[in-house]
Amino acid sequence: MPANTVVDANRDRHWMQRALQLAASGEGYAEPNPMVGCVLVKDGHRIGEGYHKRFGGPHAEVEALRSLPSIADAESATAYVTLEPCCHFGKTPPCSQALIDAKVSRVVIAMQDPFPKVDGGGLKALRDHGIEITVGVLRDEAEQLNAPYLKRVQKGLPWTIAKWAMTIDGRVATVDGESQWISGPQSRVHVHRLRARVDAILAGMGTVLADDPMLNARLVDDDGKPLTPPRVANRLIFSRGRLPPRDSKLVCTAKEIPTFLFTSPFVDPDERAWLEQAGLVCDAENDSIEGVLRKCADGLHGHRPATNVMVEGGPNLMASLIGSQPEDCLIDEIHAYLGPKIFGGATAPGPILGSGIESLAVAPQFRLIMIDKFDDDARLIYRRQSE
Numbered sequence: 001m002p003a004n005t006v007v008d009a010n011r012d013r014h015w016m017q018r019a020l021q022l023a024a025s026g027e028g029y030a031e032p033n034p035m036v037g038c039v040l041v042k043d044g045h046r047i048g049e050g051y052h053k054r055f056g057g058p059h060a061e062v063e064a065l066r067s068l069p070s071i072a073d074a075e076s077a078t079a080y081v082t083l084e085p086c087c088h089f090g091k092t093p094p095c096s097q098a099l100i101d102a103k104v105s106r107v108v109i110a111m112q113d114p115f116p117k118v119d120g121g122g123l124k125a126l127r128d129h130g131i132e133i134t135v136g137v138l139r140d141e142a143e144q145l146n147a148p149y150l151k152r153v154q155k156g157l158p159w160t161i162a163k164w165a166m167t168i169d170g171r172v173a174t175v176d177g178e179s180q181w182i183s184g185p186q187s188r189v190h191v192h193r194l195r196a197r198v199d200a201i202l203a204g205m206g207t208v209l210a211d212d213p214m215l216n217a218r219l220v221d222d223d224g225k226p227l228t229p230p231r232v233a234n235r236l237i238f239s240r241g242r243l244p245p246r247d248s249k250l251v252c253t254a255k256e257i258p259t260f261l262f263t264s265p266f267v268d269p270d271e272r273a274w275l276e277q278a279g280l281v282c283d284a285e286n287d288s289i290e291g292v293l294r295k296c297a298d299g300l301h302g303h304r305p306a307t308n309v310m311v312e313g314g315p316n317l318m319a320s321l322i323g324s325q326p327e328d329c330l331i332d333e334i335h336a337y338l339g340p341k342i343f344g345g346a347t348a349p350g351p352i353l354g355s356g357i358e359s360l361a362v363a364p365q366f367r368l369i370m371i372d373k374f375d376d377d378a379r380l381i382y383r384r385q386s387e
Contacts, residue, residue, distance in 0.1 A: 009137075012108050015039050015046070015080040016138045020110070022051040022060070023082045023145060028197030028230035029054045031307040034083055034113070034149040038064040040104075042077040055304070061085055061095040065102055074102035082142050084113040084135075087121040096125040106132040110142035114153050147383075148307045151332065157290075158297045158309040160330050161198065162318060163191065164351040165337040172315060175345040177210065182339035186374035192217050194335065196229030199306035200296055204317035205239035214249045215312065216257055233310070234303060235259040238292060238317060243271055246278070254279030260300055262292050289320045290330060319354025322364065329364040332384045340376040 022037030030036070030052045038060035040048040050063025058066070061081060065074055085095035085107070099107060107126055112135060113119060126133055143150065148159030165183040166172050173179040181188070195201060196217035203215060215235045219227040235250060235257055241264040244251050250259055254275075261275065265284040272282050281301055285291075296306035311321060311331070321330045336351070357363045366382035373379075 011044075012080070012134065012137045015041055015078075016082070016108060016110055017141075018046070018049070019060075019080045019082045020138060020141055020145060022049055023142075026052045026054075031055065031149070031199060031231075032152070032305040033059075034146045036060040036081065036083045038082075039080040040064050040068070040074060040077050041080065042073070047073055047077060057092075059086065059092055059095045062092065062098055065098060071102055074104055076103065076105045078106040078108060079104045080108045080137075082110045082138075083146065084109050084111070084118055084120070085122040085126070086113070086115075086118050087125045088117040094122075094125070096122040099126065100129045100131065104131060106134070108134045108137050110137055111135070111139045111146075114150065147332070152297050152305060152307050156297050157293050157330070158199070158306045159332045160293065160309050160311060160321065161194070161333045161335060162311045162321065162331045163194065163335040163337075164312075164318070165339055166351055167339055167341045167343050169342045169344060170350050171343040171345070171348040172351050173349050174343050175348045180211070182341060183337040183377045184339065184375050187337045187339075187377045187379065190372070190374065190379065191335075191337075192219055194310060195233060197231065198233050198308040198310040199231065199304065200234040200236050200309045202236040202238060202292075202309055202311045202313060202317075204313040205237060205242045205244070206314045206316060207312065208237060208244050208248060208250060209242070210314070212249050213312070214253065216253075232257060234296075234300065234306070236292065236296065236309070237261045238289060238313070239263040241267055243267060243275065246274070251275065251278050251280065258300075258303065262287055289317075293330060315349045315351055315353035318352045319356075322352055322354065322357070324355065324357065324362075326362055326364050329384065331364070334366060334380075334382040336380045336382070338378040338380065 019037035019039045023035040026035040033055050037051040039046055048064045048067040050060050050067055052060045065071060068074060079099055085099060087094045087096045123133055151157055151159050164172055167182055196219055201215045217229040219229055221227055260281045262283045264286055276282050296309055299305040323329055365385040367385055369383050370381040
């Protein structure tokens with residue numbers, strides 16, 4: 001390979017890496033749109049950059065063009081974009097047309113967008129106007145960044161993040177059911193940060209009855225002052241017929257935070273009517289857990305499609321997400337917090353109960369992507385191995 005080709009490839013990777021860093025800044029704000037970053041380079045120098053800052057706002061390419069002193073500066077520049085520029089009118093005009101109008105000479109793209117209204121159309125629009133296209137620079141990194149978006153678009157399911165706290169010996173509660181608190185304050189700060197960027201938080205009725213949780217994000221700054229989270233997650237309660245107490249925190253705050261109860265069609269109609277009057281949305285179609293997740297990905301009752309769903313359920317709900325075969329597993333990512341305690345006890349529960357996996361050969365496989373230390377706690381983040 002000629003030396004200049006290697007130099008060009010390294011240069012492309014360098015600027016695409018910066019575009020990916022920018023794209024990640026939109027996490028929690030851009031969804032259900034993908035996270036996208038754009039860098040404009042001319043004569044070897046960065047002249048502008050931008051990222052998709054919020055859903056409904058300008059896309060990355062437009063933000064980058066707006067960062068220039070003059071739009072004329074973009075003429076003959078190279079645009080590095082982490083995802084194929086859109087080619088349709090949605091909440092904003094097509095980004096492919098914005099790049100065409102700006103007279104860039106080359107567009108380097110990490111990956112094609114599988115969204116049906118784009119899916120190669122942006123590439124075609126650019127090529128049809130004589131713009132040089134390079135696709136696939138840091139594709140793997142771009143796909144990892146937008147894995148939740150890709151799953152929702154391609155499979156009709158949200159990215160499902162399971163979170164639990166357990167002791168050194170793998171228990172989530174004592175033999176008597178006591179579980180608060182296994183992890184420390186710093187771990188809980190990071191749990192609230194995760195809650196603040198997801199679209200929905202899913203729990204089972206057992207957790208509601210045992211812990212009376214709020215299932216919301218409570219963020220504070222270094223001085224302890226409350227912060228507004230990037231988004232307010234819908235609260236999803238999966239139940240096979242049991243109903244939350246009228247005085248529970250979820251019921252008392254249902255008019256402030258969207259709360260959905262997935263239950264049986266045979267529950268007491270008067271009690272269901274009372275809960276609906278209190279603000280809950282009761283879905284009594286008796287869906288499976290996968291059915292609930294698909295409804296979230298589609299958008300519940302006029303809400304935005306859910307890209308990321310966090311599961312804070314108990315061991316039985318977690319078991320229903322794992323299933324009995326690898327193809328049944330609905331969990332994409334695990335945030336496991338390891339607290340500095342030992343409970344012991346043959347009947348003390350672990351994070352997943354149910355009937356369990358029959359053999360190692362059919363166990364879902366995950367890969368470790370991050371380890372953090374918070375005081376004496378450890379957080380391990382795993383992602384599901386590609387099928």
